[in-house]
Amino acid sequence: MSRILIVEDEPHLLELYIDELKEEGHEVEGYANGEEGLKRLDEFAPEVVVLDIKLENSAGGLEILKEVKSRNKNTRVILNSAYSTYKNDFTTWIADAYIVKSSDLVELKTKIKELGDSSPLM
Amino acid sequence: MANAETKNSCGCWITDLLAGKEDVDLSTGKIFDYCKGCPDLEKLKERASGRRTADTTIAILIDKLFERIHSCRIQLVDTASSLRKKLEELSLLNKVTDHLLKTDNLERALALVLTGVTAGDAFGFNRAAIFLCDLRSNSLRGIAGIGCATIDEARKLWMQFDSGRPTFDEALERIYNSDEIFTDTFHHQVWQVQIPFEEEDNVLMKVLKTQEIFVLKPGEQIAHLCPQLDNLADPAGFVAVPIATDNLDFGVLIADNFVTNKPVSEDDILSLKTFANTAATAFENVGLHNQLRAKLEELKHTHDLLRENQSYLVQHERLADIGKLATTVTHEIKTPLITIGAYTRRLLNTFGTEKFNKEHLEVILHEVDRLEKISSEILDYSKEIRLEITSCDLCGIIKEILKILGEKLEDYKIGVKTKFHDRQVIIRADANRIRQVIYNLIQNAMDAMMLKGGTLTISTHTEQNYTVFEIEDTGEGIKQEAQEKLFTPFYSTKAKGSGLGLSVSKKIIDDHGGYIKAETERGKGSKFSVYLPGLKSENQPSEPKVMRSQNE
Numbered sequence: 001m002s003r004i005l006i007v008e009d010e011p012h013l014l015e016l017y018i019d020e021l022k023e024e025g026h027e028v029e030g031y032a033n034g035e036e037g038l039k040r041l042d043e044f045a046p047e048v049v050v051l052d053i054k055l056e057n058s059a060g061g062l063e064i065l066k067e068v069k070s071r072n073k074n075t076r077v078i079l080n081s082a083y084s085t086y087k088n089d090f091t092t093w094i095a096d097a098y099i100v101k102s103s104d105l106v107e108l109k110t111k112i113k114e115l116g117d118s119s120p121l122m
Numbered sequence: 123m124a125n126a127e128t129k130n131s132c133g134c135w136i137t138d139l140l141a142g143k144e145d146v147d148l149s150t151g152k153i154f155d156y157c158k159g160c161p162d163l164e165k166l167k168e169r170a171s172g173r174r175t176a177d178t179t180i181a182i183l184i185d186k187l188f189e190r191i192h193s194c195r196i197q198l199v200d201t202a203s204s205l206r207k208k209l210e211e212l213s214l215l216n217k218v219t220d221h222l223l224k225t226d227n228l229e230r231a232l233a234l235v236l237t238g239v240t241a242g243d244a245f246g247f248n249r250a251a252i253f254l255c256d257l258r259s260n261s262l263r264g265i266a267g268i269g270c271a272t273i274d275e276a277r278k279l280w281m282q283f284d285s286g287r288p289t290f291d292e293a294l295e296r297i298y299n300s301d302e303i304f305t306d307t308f309h310h311q312v313w314q315v316q317i318p319f320e321e322e323d324n325v326l327m328k329v330l331k332t333q334e335i336f337v338l339k340p341g342e343q344i345a346h347l348c349p350q351l352d353n354l355a356d357p358a359g360f361v362a363v364p365i366a367t368d369n370l371d372f373g374v375l376i377a378d379n380f381v382t383n384k385p386v387s388e389d390d391i392l393s394l395k396t397f398a399n400t401a402a403t404a405f406e407n408v409g410l411h412n413q414l415r416a417k418l419e420e421l422k423h424t425h426d427l428l429r430e431n432q433s434y435l436v437q438h439e440r441l442a443d444i445g446k447l448a449t450t451v452t453h454e455i456k457t458p459l460i461t462i463g464a465y466t467r468r469l470l471n472t473f474g475t476e477k478f479n480k481e482h483l484e485v486i487l488h489e490v491d492r493l494e495k496i497s498s499e500i501l502d503y504s505k506e507i508r509l510e511i512t513s514c515d516l517c518g519i520i521k522e523i524l525k526i527l528g529e530k531l532e533d534y535k536i537g538v539k540t541k542f543h544d545r546q547v548i549i550r551a552d553a554n555r556i557r558q559v560i561y562n563l564i565q566n567a568m569d570a571m572m573l574k575g576g577t578l579t580i581s582t583h584t585e586q587n588y589t590v591f592e593i594e595d596t597g598e599g600i601k602q603e604a605q606e607k608l609f610t611p612f613y614s615t616k617a618k619g620s621g622l623g624l625s626v627s628k629k630i631i632d633d634h635g636g637y638i639k640a641e642t643e644r645g646k647g648s649k650f651s652v653y654l655p656g657l658k659s660e661n662q663p664s665e666p667k668v669m670r671s672q673n674e
């Protein structure tokens with residue numbers, strides 16, 4: 001069970017992520033934008049951060065990724081994007097996992113569990 | 123040991139002392155952990171100070187204790203500073219990455235990487251140089267170097283900056299503000315270096331081939347290991363790391379500490395490796411840019427030829443616009459689609475026990491999944507694909523797909539024939555992408571024979587320098603007006619088609635440097651032939667894979 005912080009600008013999807021992950025037994029906080037999420041980062045000290053990166057404001061998502069990693073490089077970050085080939089952008093390499101956004105949450109849940117369980121922050 | 127015998131709850135030496143024991147072992151590291159904040163320590167201090175004649179044992183022990191605390195504090199400071207160094211490296215890496223992302227100029231990219239390695243304190247190597255593979259001359263060539271050729275030169279340069287040596291930002295300014303970035307004598311010396319691929323014993327070639335880091339050991343002579351570097355590499359802290367991505371070997375990065383003579387730590391080497399990996403990807407990006415630019419030139423040329431044919435141009439542009447629009451719309455659609463699908467799944471889990479609900483929800487889910495798949499295809503189509511080239515067996519790939527589709531082929535009453543020109547047909551290609559192409563072609567063939575059944579024939583052969591595979595069906599054939607539009611994105615005659623199968627396939631084959639062609643006869647069937655360039659014999663020598671733009 002881990003502390004998870006989610007940044008996702010689609011409000012309903014965010015709500016669903018929070019519900020489903022809570023049901024898995026995680027402690028979850030979700031925010032609609034990166035700045036709010038960053039504000040909570042130090043206090044909440046999540047083991048896993050899930051970031052939505054969009055093409056239009058990709059700089060935003062990647063900036064947050066860098067900020068999270070530079071504050072604590074042990075925080076696991078999962079990038080959740082609508083594009084499968086975004087992987088080729090090497091700024092995303094500092095993330096611990098990259099998944100293609102899907103209505104099926106199985107992959108997301110599995111990755112969270114995997115990364116949360118191996119987190120040195122527990 | 124004294125600690126083991128005490129009945130005291132924290133097993134501590136202070137209690138032992140209070141109890142009058144004198145042979146307390148203070149060398150164990152646990153002491154510090156136990157004693158911090160221990161109320162007994164206060165008692166002990168009171169006892170020591172309450173006496174006229176100082177209790178020497180206690181005084182000495184307390185001294186020792188504080189010595190330990192001190193040394194722990196030093197350790198902490200050390201850890202903190204090494205953490206800070208790591209952070210600095212990370213932020214430097216970020217900075218370099220940031221700038222690399224924005225550049226499409228090879229020279230600038232080289233300068234950025236070399237500056238990252240040499241400037242400031244993060245890595246702080248005194249000099250660094252990059253060697254790249256050049257297929258035109260079949261050799262590893264010095265391409266750029268930053269640093270000083272002599273110690274005097276170094277001193278003069280470092281005097282110009284406040285902190286002795288330039289920080290990354292100072293060095294960066296130089297990169298962006300000067301017309302000629304590489305002017306150092308060192309650079310010109312590096313530029314002269316050329317190491318033929320045949321020199322297999324040369325240490326740089328070994329680094330390139332084995333992809334392993336090389337560090338010069340004390341007493342080893344660089345002249346024996348790589349004569350070309352005799353004057354360019356200092357025995358103090360010399361390192362060579364490969365620059366490579368999964369796709370390509372670019373070359374080798376070397377660095378040394380010839381001014382400060384600082385030895386290279388294990389940590390430095392690891393960081394350098396990370397750095398080299400980043401560099402490799404950046405170069406690949408630059409390479410891709412160059413390729414794209416070349417492609418654009420090519421396109422422009424074609425357009426020139428077709429200028430008379432205005433209608434073609436207009437149509438082409440309109441298509442591109444439609445493509446762009448489709449991508450935007452698709453992205454807008456995909457997100458709510460995911461939300462719908464995700465909630466439906468949730469409903470299915472909660473209310474799916476009733477048969478009636480379950481069926482209805484499954485219908486929604488099925489349709490959503492289909493739309494999700496199509497929108498992913500469209501989004502993928504609009505992005506650059508990066509190939510992961512390996513040696514793979516074409517026959518194996520085909521057989522695998524046929525196995526997966528076996529049942530469906532039977533249902534459709536389609537017989538399968540395969541004619542491979544060899545037991546194994548090895549190609550250098552991105553296996554997953556080729557699989558995607560074959561799958562698309564077979565899928566189309568099946569669609570064409572859906573109503574009446576027929577025969578699917580898959581064959582391979584070689585033609586000049588190409589490995590060819592052909593997928594032939596006995597289906598309805600392709601209408602005249604459809605033939606010109608086959609490979610156009612979003613062109614489909616099927617009710618549920620995305621119209622992307624063939625255009626994605628064409629893009630993949632183009633990226634492999636090959637081509638794809640279609641032949642058809644109405645009512646008799648169609649044949650799609652895919653030409654992949656390259657293989658002459660099965661056992662090609664494993665020469666380094668080299669950045670395209672460099673050897674063209």
Ligand SMILES: Nc1ncnc2c1ncn2[C@@H]1O[C@H](COP(=O)(O)OP(=O)(O)O)[C@@H](O)[C@H]1O
Binds near residue numbers: 604
């Ligand atoms: N083997 C074939 N036989 C007949 N028509 C074909 C064949 N392959 C492709 N086509 C035609 O080309 C069109 C585009 O194919 P494709 O790009 O794969 O998209 P889709 O299969 O989604 O329609 C098809 O809709 C069909 O009209």
Ligand SMILES: [Mg+2]
Binds near residue numbers: 622623624
């Ligand atoms: Mg198709």
